[in-house]
Amino acid sequence: MRGACDVIPVPFAVNLTSNDETYVEPDISIICDKTKISDRGCNGAPDFIIEVVSPGSRRMDYNIKNAKYAEAGVREYWIVDPAKERTTAYRYEDDAAPMIVPFDQPVEVGIYSDLQITISDLL
Numbered sequence: 001m002r003g004a005c006d007v008i009p010v011p012f013a014v015n016l017t018s019n020d021e022t023y024v025e026p027d028i029s030i031i032c033d034k035t036k037i038s039d040r041g042c043n044g045a046p047d048f049i050i051e052v053v054s055p056g057s058r059r060m061d062y063n064i065k066n067a068k069y070a071e072a073g074v075r076e077y078w079i080v081d082p083a084k085e086r087t088t089a090y091r092y093e094d095d096a097a098p099m100i101v102p103f104d105q106p107v108e109v110g111i112y113s114d115l116q117i118t119i120s121d122l123l
Helices: 058-072
Strands: 006-009 028-031 041-043 048-052 076-081 086-091 099-102
Touching (some): 048 058, 058 076, 058 086
Parallel strands (some): 048 076
Antiparallel strands (some): 006 028, 028 048, 076 086, 086 099
16 A cells, blocks of 8 residues: 555554454554544554564564454564564565565565565664
8 A cells, every 4th residue: 555654652542444443553553544543542444553572472473463463454564673672674565575584684664565674773
């Protein structure tokens, strides 16, 4: 999807299923369909979610949230892991294996093929 998207950091509630049953609070949500945004947060799956792993969130980010995001229709999900200095990028709509990219190498943003992010440049 091309065009303007909103980049919203935590704290921001995301109701993945828009039925008030599955709420999450991603570290960064990128939402291109602005009709999903309300005063309560995001109703439905964001296009792109980034989670930054902490020791206490490892299982949640790699397993539980990964499954929830894939099922809900999130198009792209990155897990930024400072302890391992790598980003794991899932592109669910491509139905491909995740890419594991060291922080010093660029990661192509799937929803914007002409955009790359090198995590080490942000640290």
